[in-house]
Amino acid sequence: MDSRTIRDRFVAFFERRDHRLVASSSLVPNDPTLLLTNAGMNQFKPYFLGEQSAPFARATSVQKCFRTTDIDEVGRTARHLTFFEMLGNFSFGDYYKEKACPWAWELVTEVWGFDPELLWVTVYETDDEAAEVWADGVGVRPERILRRGKKDNFWSMGVAGPCGPCSEIFVDLGDAYGDASERGPDGNEDRYLEIWNLVFMQDECDAAIEPIAPLPRRNIDTGAGLERVALALQGAASVYETDTLGAMVAAAEDLTGVRYGSGGRSDMGLRVLADHGRALTFLIADGVLPSNEERGYVLRRVMRRAVRHARLLGRDDPVLPALVEATVSLMGDAYPELRARRAFVVEVAAREEERFSATLRQGLALLERELEGARSSGGATLGGDVAFRLHDTFGFPVDLTTEIAGEAGVTVETDAFERLMSAQRERARAARASGSDARADALERLAAAPAVDALGATEFVGYEHLGAEGSVVAMLGDGPGDVASEGAELWIVLDRTPFYAEGGGQVADRGTIAAPSGRADVLDVRRVAHGVSAHRVAVRAGEIALGDAVRATVDGRWRRGAERAHTATHILHWALRDRLGEHARQAGSLVEPGRLRFDFSHYEPLGDERAAEIGDAIQSLVLHDDGVRAYETSYDFARSIGAMAIFGEKYGDFVRVVEVGDYSKELCGGTHVAHTSAIGVVVLTAEGSVGANVRRVEALVGDDGLAYLRRRIGVLERSAEVLKVPPDDVAERVERLVAQHKDMERRLAEVERRAADDEARALAESAVDVDGTRLVVARRDVGVDALRSLAQTLKGRLGSAVVVLGSAGSGRANLVGAVTKDVAARGVSARDVLAPGASVLGGGAGGKPELAVSGGPQADRLDEAMEVAARTARELLER
Secondary structure, three states: OOHHHHHHHHHHHHHOOOOEEOOOOOOOOOOOOOOOOOOOOHHHHHHHHOOOOOOOOEEEEEEEEEOHHHHHHEOOEOOOOOEEEEEEEEEEOOOOHHHHHHHHHHHHHHHOOOOHHHEEEEEEOOOHHHHHHHHHHHOOOHHHEEEEOHHHHEEEOOOOEEEEEEEEEEEEOOHHHOOOOOOHHHOOOOOEEEEEEEEEEEEEEOOOOOEEEEEEEEEEEEEEEHHHHHHHHHOOOOHHHOHHHHHHHHHHHHHHOOOOOOOHHHHHHHHHHHHHHHHHHHHHHOOOOOOOOHHHHHHHHHHHHHHHHHHHOOOOOOOHHHHHHHHHHHHOOOOHHHHHOHHHHHHHHHHHHHHHHHHHHHHHHHHHHHHHHHHHOOOOEEOHHHHHHHHHHHOOOHHHHHHHHHHOOOEEOHHHHHHHHHHHHHHHHHHHOOOOOHHHHHHHHHHHOHHHHOOOOOEEOOOOOOEEEEEEEEEEEOOOOOEEEOOOEEEEEEOEEOOOOOEOOEOOOOEEEEEOOEEEEEEEEEEEHHHEEEEEEEEEEEEEEOOOEEEEEEOHHHHHHHHHHHHHHHHHHHHHHHHHOOOOOEEEEEEEOOEEEEEEEOOOOOHHHHHHHHHHHHHHHHHOOOEEEEEEEEHHHHHHOOOEOOOOOOOOOEEEEEEEOOOEEEEOOOOOOOEHHHHOOEEEEEEEEEEOOEEEEEEEEHHHHHHHHHHHHHHHHHHHHHHOOOHHHHHHHHHHHHHHHHHHHHHHHHHHHHHHHHHHHHHHHOOEEEOOEEEEEEEOOOOHHHHHHHHHHHHHHHOOEEEEEEEEEOOEEEEEEEEOHHHHHOOOOHHHHHHHHHHHOOOOEEEEOOEEEEEEOOHHHHHHHHHHHHHHHHHHHHO
């Protein structure tokens, strides 16, 4: 039974039992607690926790998964993988063990055709209910039901979240995998392979994986690894000999010319290429780009590990693009996004391999020297400084260094490496830091205050109004008290506000708050606990007291500027994805009145032509005067219509969707213009890199954009006036002047060269003979670079020679000494020639044996210093 059939029969089985087929979610989860999607239940986590209402009671999926824990083991064993497919069925408070277990058994035995006599079941040690269902409801013999502890039969995500006891189905692979055991997998786990895990998700656990509370409902989460099921059904010796992975191994064989099955390093390398080729293809297709941070680091680690093993197998030409093509060919039908993004994935893979290949050979040479040194000195440890240098200079992930060192029987001082990395990060943080933030400290104290904990959420009316009545319900200033007088700065909380609190990249509103006895300017607004908005205010007149009824008024000009920039950001995001591809996702943003900054995933500069193209597309959409509509709806409906969610944000059952025209749909809580024409103008002003595969675009909008264009026009008109040409001819005129300037520089250089030759000829004729060596001592008051060049030219003309030249100017003197190779071989160094004379000038001599430069502040003693240098040269040559 091939993998496609295994997959299709699983889905059909559960669809017939009223399960909704849900497409695989991205490998980039919308969950800040997870680096990558590692289980089929990840996308359903909000339903299990009760944070959102499930739109269906039952679901089934084939989820693409990636687990980072086994990267180093991939290739070493016949079963470890990073990327795999997880077949799953789920119940959200509907059925429980009484149906999950019988259905699993029915599918395994009747649909996939496993012999029941080859199957074993495990349950959690205290789960009598599951044991009873397996025995009485399914008919599994009691001796085939094993009880296991928390390590084996209690499931969690590895972080705080839903958890529960689980039950696993094992299949006996036969005598080829070792002796049979009366205790089944408890006696020989190599022979008895787990093919399905049924999780009875009923609790929420803390970070220590200890249950802390029951979930709102009892749920079912099952997972069957497709590759493991294929291994058992196809009678393969390993997952790498099943149909899909076997085809990837074959592709690696074709690339390297190495045959699988010989064992040892070659088999390991082919397995690495097969697994990592699939993994990197799926990661890039889901928008992950190589970097030195988080999931980008995981991808880079996988890609560079694959490249290294390809080189070990003798493949010096690129290998990653071909592995991508093989993956798309094998799995593109099941995962259409691979075909849609094939060209992009190939491009990213090729660029990363090219980048790493340039330093791989140098890095490996350094590592081999260090390993050899460690072994020859009787040590078995590689210094953390070496690992750091390999990482920092040659791009070696420390895991790769550790793996290579381990193959040589050497361990890496990872603690020392981490200390060096931490120091580097600290230096970077220190460079970014701008001093302590007293306002942030006060805000943290406000959020922690018991009074704030008891407050309800601030009612925000700012979408509809720029002014509102409210009451002061909490205050926190630099001193105690419930009254703030003129000159004070503090945080206050209103029960009702029109002020937008900083969030989603958009800066907070500015404005005023008027109380019966005072007035304050609003400087900042932040969200604190339980949806409470805190206003940073400066009291300008009178006083404001706790409990005051106030009038809050937003600065309309400030708000309109921010709205233009925020809507322009959405249009920019759409234009980037439309022109560059789906991978160009938001990685950060800043929206201020009149300007925006937008970070996005991309692997190369836009270039002037593409940046202009994107700018034109944005301006065209702005002038099209499309409507901008914001509305609240369910999270699931929003995602079903293609609304984009920002990674790391937490969403509830209901979300706010902002639509621009019929093209842009994003989940967004920010403020926006009503029509795109209100933006006026969008001018892209800068584009550059802010990290590995992350680009940044900056733009000015509205009045600020027009002011920028006016300034640029002013510069152009002034240039035209100076050049005495029409503005349209400025570029051509400047190009002509630049060409003329370069021609003049070339001619001047030729004149200077001829003059230098003439001078060198004249000085050469003045050389005196000292014991068969020509000696030239002369003063030329020119710059030190010109002096050095003249000394080198003279040395080349004279054969065996010593040259001493001096110059003085601006209160400083310099000496330059040069000797030919034969003189240096006799032990006469240019440094030794200059040293006594340099001392006269109040300085020292430095440089190489054949060329030295010295200098000092005693410029008035230059002639004396040159006489000393000449005398020293004669003494050295005559000894």
